[in-house]
Amino acid sequence: MSQVNSSLEVLTHSNRNIHHTLEIGDPEIGPDPKKVPLENGISGGLTGMLENFHIGTNKALQRNRKRLELLCYVILHGLLIGYFSWATYYFLEYSDSTLDTTTCSGYGFLMILFIFINFGIIYYWLIKPFVIPIFNNLLWKPLSKEISKLLTIRFVKLLVYLIIFAAIVIYLIYDTSDNRRRLIPAIGLTLFLIFGFLFSQHPGQINWNLVIWGLLIQFAFGLLTIRWDVGRNIFECLGNKTTIFLGYAMDGSAFVYGDYLVHEIAVFAFQALSTIYFLGFMINILYHYGIMQKIVVTIGEFLQLVMGTTICESSNSAANIFLGMSEAPLLLKPYLSDLTASEIHSVMTSGFATVSGTVLAAYISFGAEASHLITASVMSAPAALCYSKLLVPETEKIVATKESISLTKSEYTSVLDAASKGASLALEVVLGIISNLIAFIAFIFFLNGILSWMGELVGYTGVNVWSVERFVGYIFMPVSYIMGVPWDECEDVGRLIGIKTIINEFAAFKELGKLNLKNKRTKVIATYAICGFSNPGSIGIMISALSVLMPTKRHVVTKLVFRAFIAGEIVCFMTACIAALLIPEKLL
Known part of the structure; x- marks a missing residue:
C-alpha cells in the first residue's frame, strides 16, 4: 500500500513539473506574446500603449475628480x-x-x-x-x-394651543359676519377628526402635536392661497410650469403612438401614463448626479421641522402637490423599502388626497377653476400627513432618516445607465397600472350591471336606475351639508362625490360642469371635495406602483391601502371645509 502511494506521489510530482515546463519554458509552445511584459512594466505594441494611456488617464481623472467637478x-x-x-x-x-x-x-x-x-x-x-x-x-x-x-409643562402647552385656537375663532367670527352659515364647516371638520380618532389603529400612540400642527399649516396655506392674491398666483404659476414640463412626455408619446391617440382622443394609457416614462427617466438622472437627494433632504428638513413628520413622507406629500400617486413615490425610490407601515400609509394617503398637474387641464376643460384646483392640492398636502398619522400612528423605528438619505450614492455606472433603467422601471409601473385599472373599473361596472337589473325588476329604470355611485351619493348627502352646502343642493353634491368615489374624479368634474347649481359657493365646495384621486381605479394604481417600487413591502401596501383610500377621501372633505370657512362672498 505504501509503494502505491509512493508511486502516485512521484507521478503527481512529474505531472506538475511537465505542466510547469510546458507553460513557462517549452520553446515550441512558448508563452503568449501578448502577455509578455516589457522591462518597464508596460505592454508592448501600439495596442498596449493605447491601453496603458487609457489606464493612466483614468487614474489621473480619479485623482482629480473633485477638482474637475468643481x-x-x-x-x-x-x-x-x-x-x-x-x-x-x-x-x-x-x-x-x-x-x-x-x-x-x-x-x-x-x-x-x-x-x-x-x-x-x-x-x-x-x-x-x-x-x-x-x-x-x-x-x-x-x-x-x-x-x-x-x-x-402641560399647562403651558395647553395655554399655547388655547391662544392659537382663540385667535382662529376670533378671526372666523369677524370674517364670517356677512354669512354665519360659513361656520357650519367647522362642525364638519370636528366630526372628521373624531371619526379618525375612533377608527385609529393605535389611539394611545397618536402624536397630537403633529395632528394639531398639520391642521394649523393647512389653515395657514388656505389663507396664503385663498385670501392672498400673490400666494394664489405663485402656486398657479408653479402648477402651469409643472403641466408644461409633463406635457413634453405627451410629445414623445405622440411620436410613438400618433397624434390621434394622444392629442385628439386622449387615450388614458397613451397620454396620462406616458408621463411616468418621462419622469422615471429624468428622476434617475437627477439621482445619479445627487440633485434629487438634495431636494428630498431640503424639503423633508423643512416639513420635519414644522410638523415633526419624517423626511420621506414629508417630501412625498410636497411632491404630490404637482405629481400623481405613481410619479411622486419615484422621488423616494431608493428609500421606499426602508419605510415603516405608518410612513407607507402616509405616502398612499397623500396620493389619494391630491391630484397631479397632468390632469389639471382636463378638469379646467370641464369648467373647474384653476386657482381652486391648485389651492386644493396645496392645502391637502399637510392635511394628508395630519390625518394619516391620526389613523395609523407611528409605532416603529424610523430607518430612512436625514443622515441615511443624504449619504445615499448612485448605483448606476453612467448617466445613460441611470436614464435607461429609470425608463425600464417606469414600464413595469405602467403595465401594473393598466392591468389593475381595467380590473377594478370592470368590477364596478359588473356591480352596476347587477344593481340596474335588480332595479328594473321593481320599476327603477332610466334616470332612476340603480347604481353603486347613486347609493353612495345618498350616503354623502349629510357629509355635503356639514361641509357647508345648502340642503337643497346636497343631493347634487353627494352624487358628485359618489361618482368620484366609485368611478373617478374625471367623471365627477365632467358632471359638475353640466350641473346648474344656484349657489356659487356650492360649486366651489364641490370642487374641493372631489379634487383627489380617491377612487377604486386609483387603488389599483397605488397597489401596482408601490408593489413594483417596494416589492418587499407589498403585504403592507395591500393591508393599508383601503384605510389610506378612506383617509384620502376625508382629507378632501377637510380641505373643502377649510375653503368654505375662508372664502368670502366677494371672492366667489
Missing part, C-alpha cells in the same frame, strides 16, 4: 451668469414688458430661477456647512431646549 460647476455657473447678463441687457434695452407681467413666463421668471439657483449654491456651500452650525450652537439649540422644557 471646475465644471464654475464653468456652468459662469455661463449662467453670462446668459443672465445678456438677457438683462436685452430686457432693459429692447423689451417693452415689465417684471410684473413676466414673472411666470419671461424675464421675470428667469430672474426668479437665477435667484433660487444662486441661493441654493450659497446655501449648500456656505450657509449649511458654516452658518447654520454656528446659529444652532449659539442660539437655536439653547432656545429650543428652553422652549421644549416649557412645552413639557
